[in-house]
Amino acid sequence: MKFESQLLKGIAPVVVLEILSRGPMYGYELSQAIEQRSGDILTLGKGTLYPLLYNLEAKKLVKGRWEKNQSSRKRRYYSITSKGKGQLAKQKAQLRELTAGLNLVFGGALSTA
């Protein structure tokens, strides 16, 4: 499904932080993980991913470092920082409240649809 860009704009950083909270990943791995874990519903545009990661890095929510992977290729691994974890918890709480509110508005239709 193609989501409205404004809708995805607010969700994308939370999704990236959530995925990174499970372990460090590089760009390609991260985009694959988002697709897999969302059951191919969420697909972050390739052109959006790297600017998003750099923005999160600028806010010190994630930290990037060059490392060699198993195939001795150099990849830039991103990991969540403690500030990022705090931000993630805050945003998750907000999302929960938002979902609860939306469910009330839609009469629970959002959770059952």
Add this chain to the structure above:
Amino acid sequence: MAKENGKSDSQNLPASIVEFIRRILKKMGYRRKVRQDVQAELTAHFEDEFKDCKTDEEKEQKAQQLITDFGDLKLLAILLRRAKKRCRPLWRTVVARTFQVIGVLILCFIIYVIWFVSGKPLITTNYVAELNQMVRPVADD
């Protein structure tokens, strides 16, 4: 780290992708080291994307699809540049802003000097005549 010409890391990539990365970096501008970082990261990303492709035809098809997926090249370059600029430390921002202010001041000074040198004096008030008028004796009738 990959060199900016990308020959070391991007030999296995299709020419269209190498050209795509080169154009992004060209549009992105900014510091050389940052561009090298972005290039290395994008090259690594594309290498991973192509790891399952066996034939050149397959690679070329995938390349076209990836270029479409990445969207508007100019917008991507702007977003990358903006995001990388946000990553720079405070001292670097201060240095950059200081140089910008100095540049603007020099430009203002140059414009002022050009205006000053090219202008011609225009006498609007004849102060000598006014002074003479003031000291001219007035006859008492």
